[in-house]
Amino acid sequence: MTNAAFCTSIICPVRNRNERLKTALENWLSFEVPQIIVVDFRDDGCESAWDIVKEINDSRIKLIETKYEYRWIPSIAMNLGVYNSYHEYILRLDVDYILQPNFFDKNIPSYSSFITGCDNLYQEPETYHYYGLIYVGRQFHGCIGGFNENLIYYGHEDGDFVGRLLQMGLHKQLFDHSSLKHIQHDDTCSLESQINKMDMSEQIIGRIKFHTVNVNKAIGELAKWNNQSVRIQWNIQEIESNRYLAIRNVKR
Numbered sequence: 671m672t673n674a675a676f677c678t679s680i681i682c683p684v685r686n687r688n689e690r691l692k693t694a695l696e697n698w699l700s701f702e703v704p705q706i707i708v709v710d711f712r713d714d715g716c717e718s719a720w721d722i723v724k725e726i727n728d729s730r731i732k733l734i735e736t737k738y739e740y741r742w743i744p745s746i747a748m749n750l751g752v753y754n755s756y757h758e759y760i761l762r763l764d765v766d767y768i769l770q771p772n773f774f775d776k777n778i779p780s781y782s783s784f785i786t787g788c789d790n791l792y793q794e795p796e797t798y799h800y801y802g803l804i805y806v807g808r809q810f811h812g813c814i815g816g817f818n819e820n821l822i823y824y825g826h827e828d829g830d831f832v833g834r835l836l837q838m839g840l841h842k843q844l845f846d847h848s849s850l851k852h853i854q855h856d857d858t859c860s861l862e863s864q865i866n867k868m869d870m871s872e873q874i875i876g877r878i879k880f881h882t883v884n885v886n887k888a889i890g891e892l893a894k895w896n897n898q899s900v901r902i903q904w905n906i907q908e909i910e911s912n913r914y915l916a917i918r919n920v921k922r
Contacts, residue, residue: 673702673774673775674759674774674777674778675702675703675774676702676703676704677757677758677759678703678704678705678757678758678760678761678774678805679704679705679706679707679752679755679756679759679760679761679808680698680706680707680761680763681707681709681748681751681752681755681762681763682694682706682708682751682763682765683709683711683744683747683748683751684708684709684710684711684719684747684765685710685716685747686712686716686717687765687766688717688718688719688721688722690766691708691719691765692722693768693853694763694767694768695708695722695723695726697768697769698763698769699726699728699730699731701769701773703730703761704730704757705730705732705755705756705757706730706731706732707751707755708723708731708732708733708734708751709734709735709736709747709748710734710735711736711739711742711743711744711746711747711750712735712736713736713737713739713740714737718735719733719735720733720735720913723912723913724910724913729912731912732754732914733912733913733914734750734754734906734914734915734916735913735914735915735916736750736915736916736917736918737917738917738918739918741822741823742823742824743821743822743823743824744824745816745817745819745824745830745831746817746819746902748762748816748827749816749817749819749901749902750904752808752811753816754906754914755808757808758807758808759779759805759806759807759808760804760806760807760808760811761803762803762804762805762828763802763803764803766853767803767850767851767852767853768850768853769849769850770848770849770850770851772846772848772849776845776849777805777845777846777849779805779806779807779843781807782839782840782841783840783841784804784805784806784807784810784832784835784840784841784843785803785804785805785806785843785844785845786803786804786805786828786832786842786843786844786845787800787802787803787804787844787845788801788828788829788832788842800847800850800852801828801829802828803845803850804828804831804832805845806835806840810835810838812897813838813897814831814835814896814897815895815896815897815898815901816901817830817831818831818889818890818895818899819895819899819901819902820889820890820893820899821886821889822882822885822886822889823882824882825883825886826882826883826886826887829887830886830887830890833890834895834896902919903918903919904916904917904918905917905918905919
């Protein structure tokens, strides 16, 4: 099989992570991927990812930014990115993931499988930060309706998505750990960068994440998400070259 990088769209949902975004983009652009979509899911109080993207002269980057989005919901941001992508495979990456030179040699999705970092969600601390990696054929994303937009805030959106891929009959492959590096940080750093003006201890933040995951697991079970589910509609317009503004419609 040929190198999957040539037919892969990298999708990265981001909010208030400009310093990490710069490092990540420099790394991802060193590979021969044809498209990188950054979804800056933000309100007017957040830093703008455009400040980073506009300094990088590479047409493979496409920035989609939102307005008036006061809650960080990665599942909605991911769907927005995927629906504006064009290539056979979708590689969902967190902004603090650095790909090693062997990534696309070690991780090759197939027509019956997908690659992920999700394994026994929130049970194994050594793999906790790798749940944001999902590498899957774009058609499978559409078959299950994408990420569950009913989930609140963030937490369990990746596990919910992976669970529905498994229910569809796809096989799960765990990614090769030698092929990716995670920029280490604690939960306080992660959450404070995504919510403005927060001042909470890591213990309190840990509790918030724990309860949010459990709530979202319950939502995913009670309101099953599929390709017929009602999802948010967007008005999207190009405001500069490779920069798009997405504002959600009033009606769903």
